[in-house]
Amino acid sequence: MKTVQGKVAAITGAGSGIGRALAKLLAQRGCHIAISDVNEKGLAETAEQCGQSGVKVLTARVDVARREEVEAWAAQVARELGGVNVIINNAGVALGSTIEDVRYEDFEWLMNINFWGVVHGTKAFLPHLKASGDGHIVNISSVFGLIGVPTQGAYNAAKFAVKGFTEALRQELEIEGLPIGVTSVHPGGIKTNIARNARVTERKGWVDAQASRDFEKAFATTPERAAQDILQAILKNRRRQLIGTDAVLIDLVQRALPTLYQSLLVAGARRWRRKALDRAG
Numbered sequence: 001m002k003t004v005q006g007k008v009a010a011i012t013g014a015g016s017g018i019g020r021a022l023a024k025l026l027a028q029r030g031c032h033i034a035i036s037d038v039n040e041k042g043l044a045e046t047a048e049q050c051g052q053s054g055v056k057v058l059t060a061r062v063d064v065a066r067r068e069e070v071e072a073w074a075a076q077v078a079r080e081l082g083g084v085n086v087i088i089n090n091a092g093v094a095l096g097s098t099i100e101d102v103r104y105e106d107f108e109w110l111m112n113i114n115f116w117g118v119v120h121g122t123k124a125f126l127p128h129l130k131a132s133g134d135g136h137i138v139n140i141s142s143v144f145g146l147i148g149v150p151t152q153g154a155y156n157a158a159k160f161a162v163k164g165f166t167e168a169l170r171q172e173l174e175i176e177g178l179p180i181g182v183t184s185v186h187p188g189g190i191k192t193n194i195a196r197n198a199r200v201t202e203r204k205g206w207v208d209a210q211a212s213r214d215f216e217k218a219f220a221t222t223p224e225r226a227a228q229d230i231l232q233a234i235l236k237n238r239r240r241q242l243i244g245t246d247a248v249l250i251d252l253v254q255r256a257l258p259t260l261y262q263s264l265l266v267a268g269a270r271r272w273r274r275k276a277l278d279r280a281g
């Protein structure tokens with residue numbers, strides 16, 4: 001896709017963070033947008049911030065975990081905006097827990113949003129992107145879709161799954177010669193609300209509120225920067241987009257030390273854990 005001007009893009013999870021920044025950037029570039037979220041207040045704020053751009057803005061409350069809601073939304077967007085060129089499967093949540101402690105209901109909650117939400121969005125919009133003759137699918141994975149990390153087992157499972165699903169999809173569409181690009185996006189730490197809204201199973205020396213705050217403080221990249229990188233990935237039809245210096249570094253370490261990186265993480269986590277246990281007394 002050479003330009004997004006005059007095109008139609010649908011974005012899930014657009015009530016906050018990366019989704020909101022994408023909606024604003026695409027609207028500024030003259031792209032009509034269909035934005036959805038379960039957070040209707042956040043969504044209304046995003047719509048208001050996109051309002052001055054002179055493009056069409058369609059909002060809908062859509063829970064990406066519910067296939068029928070995503071399918072109905074895709075049909076509505078195509079009908080009301082005259083077609084769809086881009087779907088950005090962005091909605092996501094976080095969960096901090098060891099695998100021993102993780103509750104099945106929390107694991108399923110996360111998988112239903114972070115993995116199945118991406119599948120629902122891709123399959124519901126694919127026929128419309130094919131019909132548009134110039135389409136792009138963006139699926140948001142993470143650097144945690146590149147490396148496994150203690151207390152992130154559920155999130156890792158979903159984000160690795162998104163990467164595999166997206167890479168397979170890209171190849172299938174290429175084999176068929178369809179004019180639809182596909183990008184797997186791997187952000188590092190982005191300053192958004194994700195950590196604040198995370199579910200956490202507290203465990204001394206593993207996961208606690210202080211650890212979540214420390215983790216969030218290390219996030220370096222703004223959502224606006226992430227949105228610019230994602231737009232470039234669409235325009236340049238990139239297979240993969242890393243976001244942030246931390247993501248570039250993590251990718252390098254994973255490729256240079258594909259198994260040894262785990263020993264390094266274990267050594268770092270043990271040191272961090274001793275400090276956390278000392279702090280807790």
Ligand SMILES: NC(=O)c1ccc[n+]([C@@H]2O[C@H](COP(=O)([O-])OP(=O)(O)OC[C@H]3O[C@@H](n4cnc5c(N)ncnc54)[C@H](O)[C@@H]3O)[C@@H](O)[C@H]2O)c1
Nearest residue numbers: 013015016017018038063064091092142189190192193194
């Ligand atoms: N922030 C980071 O450091 C980071 C890093 C890597 C990947 N990501 C990924 O980026 C994406 C966007 O996250 P963000 O950082 O902007 O977080 P955010 O919390 O600021 O925004 C996520 C949005 O998704 C929405 N959402 C949650 N559950 C939903 C559901 N069931 N249906 C529809 N919408 C739902 C939320 O209401 C929220 O508005 C996520 O997929 C996340 O996993 C974020």
